[in-house]
Amino acid sequence: MNLLDYVLPCLWAFLACVGFGLVFNIQGVGVLICGLGAGLGWLVYLVCVNFLTGDIFSAFVAAMAIGVYSEIMARIRRCPVTGYLQVALLPLVPGAGIYYTMRYCVEGETQLFLSTLLHTFGFAAALSIGAMLTSSVLRALLPKLRLGRE
Amino acid sequence: MDYDKLLNLGMELGRRLMASGAEIYRVEESVQRLLSAYGLEPQVFAIPNCLLVSVTTPQGNPITSMCRIPSHGTDIELLERCNQLCRQLCQNPLPVEEARRLVGELPQGRRFSPKILLLGYGMTTAFFSLFFGGGMQDGLCALICGLVVGSSILFAQRLTGSNVFFRTVVNAALASALATLLVKMGLGSNLEAITIGTLMVLVPGMALTNAMREIMAGDIFSGLHHTAEVLLVATAIALGTAVPMLLSRHL
Structure with missing residues (x-):
């Protein structure tokens, strides 16, 4: 896998999420921050998929990275974390x-349908747990570190 | 002190927060803090389509206000403004009339014009189709699909109705039909990339993350509400996409 295979998808994810940030009415630099989060998340995912095993675990790790990034950005900009997290997670949403x-359901491929369905559920669950875990941990830790509240 | 006015102030702020797509715990916490800053001990309860605020006056009279929240989208700018105003009022409680005026001015924040929003939809779908492995031509097709679906979301809400399920079925069918048509015309080649890229604007990513955040925050009821919504919308997307697919196979 060469470098371009890493850079291009992240660039597309960045641009797509900047577009989606507009739809969510995120003004100013916020929209770029969301896009960067999306690109970063996808980079983490790609690296994990290539060097570790299992895409569900990779989604979990990527969601954690996005979670940390969004919480930090939210605290720096003193804004609610909601928007950043939601938009940055978008490329990972299955x-x-x-x-x-x-499609498998329509084509009558029951085996493939069931395995894809379960895989999709697993992926979505890994995402939400990854993002949520970092939020909860940071929420508990940050006030103790005196980094200010959101 | 005028308790009715204070209660209305809290209620208005909560309503705005809900309409901006904030999580339930954020709404409850903000209203709680705001009214506490004015020296009340409020009881706040919120579920995704209802907000209840109750305070007891020093004379022992309970006053309660209830507000039904219509279905809404996400408006991060409004959310940030509400959050900022709430923090400001908590630190420095202004007179009620003044605060009320500030809360009333919240929705007048910056907003993108429909053209920019449409551009946003087009950008999202075009780049997501490249992201899912499409070529430049597929990106162009997805841009067209995105513009059509975007205008359907923005302008045709009266035709597609307020029912989320039905609206998503219609939009997904529109996306899938248009993608199939463009591929048949020879403009695009990768049907999957175009369709998936376009569907990304319909995918309930926001409800999914909110659902989990709410369950973890202890708002099980709202979490389940949003989880059900996610499943419903995902089913609607699948159903809507399946229709043109089946038709194109049998025609």
Whole structure:
């Protein structure tokens, strides 16, 4: 895998999420921060998939990275973390999973349908738990470190 | 002190927060803090489509206000403004009339024009189709699909109705049909990349992350509400995409 295979998808993720930030009415630099979070998350995911095993675990790690990034940005900019987290997680949300699940269902491939369905659920759960875990841990830790509240 | 006015102030702020797509615990916490800053001991309860605030006056009279929250999108700018105003008022409680005026001015924040929003939809779908392995031509197709789906979301809400399930079915069917058509016309080649890229604007990513955050924060009821919404919308996307797919196979 050469470098371009890492850089291009992250660039597309960045641009796509900047677009989605506009839809969510994120003004100013916030929209770039969201895009960067998305690119970063996808980079972590790609690296994990290539050097560790299992894409569900990679999604978990990537979601944790996004969680940390969003919480830090939210505290620096003194804004709610909601927007950053939601937009940055978007490339990882299993849109493709939903699509393939439905396609196998329509084609009558029951085995593939069931395995894709379960895989999609697992992926989504890994995402939410990863993002949530960092939020909870940082929420508990940061006030003690005197880094200010959100 | 005018308790009715204070209660209305808290209620208005909570309503705005809810309408901006904030998590339930954020709404409850903000209203709680705001009214506490004015020396009350409020009881706040919120679920995704209802907000209840109750205070007891020193004379022992309980006053309660309830507000039903209509279905809403996400408006991060409004959320940030509410959050900032809430923090400001908690540190320095202004007179109620003044605070009320500030809360009333919240929705007048910066907002993108429909053109920019449409551009946002187009950008999202185009780059997501490249992201999912499409070529430049597929990106162009997805841009067209995104513009159409975006205008359907922005302008055709009266036609598609307020029901989330039905609206998503219609939009997903539109995306899938258009993608199939563009590929048949020979403009795009990678049907999957175009369709998935376009579906990304419909995918309930926001409800998914909110659902989990709420369950972890202890708001099980709201978490389940949002989880059900996620499943419903995902099913709607699958259903809507399946229709043109089946048709194109049998025509």
